[in-house]
Amino acid sequence: MYLKREEMKCDCNVIHEEVVSRVRQQMPQEEKLYDLAELFKVFGDSTRIKIIWALFEAEMCVCDIAYLLNMTHSAISHQLRVLKQARLVKRRKEGKVVFYSLDDKHIENIFAQGLDHINE
Amino acid sequence: MYLKREEMKCDCNVIHEEVVSRVRQQMPQEEKLYDLAELFKVFGDSTRIKIIWALFEAEMCVCDIAYLLNMTHSAISHQLRVLKQARLVKRRKEGKVVFYSLDDKHIENIFAQGLDHINE
DNA sequence: TGAATAGTTGAACACACATTCATATAAGCA
DNA sequence: TGCTTATATGAATGTGTGTTCAACTATTCA
DSSP states (O other): OOOOGGGOSOOOSOOOHHHHHHHHHHSOOHHHHHHHHHHHHHHSSHHHHHHHHHHHHOOEEHHHHHHHHTOOHHHHHHHHHHHHHTTSEEEEEETTEEEEEEOOSSHHHHHHHHHHHHHO | OOOOGGGOSOOOSOOOHHHHHHHHHHSOOHHHHHHHHHHHHHHSSHHHHHHHHHHHHOOEEHHHHHHHHTOOHHHHHHHHHHHHHTTSEEEEEETTEEEEEEOOSSHHHHHHHHHHHHHO
């Protein structure tokens, strides 16, 4: 469980062993934390934030979103793919037109808390 | 408010004007959305996620964190600076040792919602 | 004072990633 | 069948960023 001194990248003496040991036991598995970072990485782009926020209000097609944000189809489509892969949006096809909408109930809460932090 | 056709990067015909118009009115100001993306960008790195999670449990010094995550002082220090600038952690100095702790009450909720999304 | 140590910081490097461009697919319509 | 249009996608490009390395500051202690 613990690393030998030779294996440590950190070479200090003031380590509070009891604290570190307790924290280590409380940490979720590495993979969960990695996935969590991946999720937030998706939120960490203003274009995607705008797309998501727009979809809070209404289902929209790629054209609508591109028009709203004054960006190219291509850029929007690429970002929608990222959101799709993160299981944050879903699609509905109607003829040539593809409508996107939100596919997650946690986002709104996450954004609200985020705004609270920013505003205080 | 609306762009002229020549100014549009998007050249399509199926725009649902009423929907876009309604969504446009509901969108927060550009700057807020940008700040929100910046905040989530901070969460979008597994090292920082681990640091934050560790600090949920206990206040720790740079040494402790470096030891816990098996990383160099320097890497941890750089990341703590990012967290500090985002007003997510605060510091307390005791002699040579600097203790870091969380400085935000929203994080725990945001993380919990994030995990919910991942786990479902 | 000077050595040792905790932490910070700037530059460099490698890697990731958002947008653009060109092209491809797929559906409606003439 | 061909033409138009909505969307998707792969490659290229430029920008951003996490870690490392080397130097630096600040504090303790002998």
